[in-house]
Amino acid sequence: MIAPDLRGYGGTDKPASGSDKRTMANDLVALMDHLGHERIVLIGHDRGAHVGTRFAKDHRDRIDRFVAMDNIPTRIVADTYDATLARQGYWFFTFLGVPDLPEALIAGREEIWLTHFYRRLSFGWREGP
Structure with a gap:
């Protein structure tokens, strides 16, 4: 099992840009490629679920299974x-x-x-x- 920190979380750098879901999903693809993984089981919670959902939309062929937990769409939060x-x-x-x-x-x-x-x-x- 691998549990990487997303950009700006945990021990990672906190860049001024690149904290959008698509960039973070592409970070996961780069990590997969670096580690030699073609497909993964992806589990995301809260912000990780948002990134996971983006990953699933953009890289469907790289996912075996996907679990999203506590995933309130950002659009709903922003609107309310x-x-x-x-x-x-x-x-x-x-x-x-x-x-x-x-x-x-x-x-x-x-x-x-x-x-x-x-x-x-x-x-x-x-x-x-």
């Missing part, structure tokens, strides 16, 4: 995102889009950041006593 939705807990969509700021504020505080989301977004969690 507003201040009300941000106040309901999705403020991080905008926050994470600010260049370099999230990394500067979260670095060294990852446990606090993740605990907030695990508690806030987990089934059965409720605010208050």
Whole structure:
């Protein structure tokens, strides 16, 4: 199994451009070619599912099977995102889009950041006593 980081995620560089789904799907093709894989089973979650969907559309002959998990189309998010939705807990969509700021504020505080989301977004969690 191979689980590569997408551009700008994990330990990869964070380029100013090339973070579109098609470029990232082509990165996967280049990795496959480098490793000598003709076809793959591709599993993508969240942003990885978006890239996987693009990969499946552009490189159908390179996929044996494809699983997309937690894949809300970007177009739907963009069309429905507003201040009300941000106040309901999705403020991080905008926050994470600010260049370099999230990394500067979260670095060294990852446990606090993740605990907030695990508690806030987990089934059965409720605010208050």
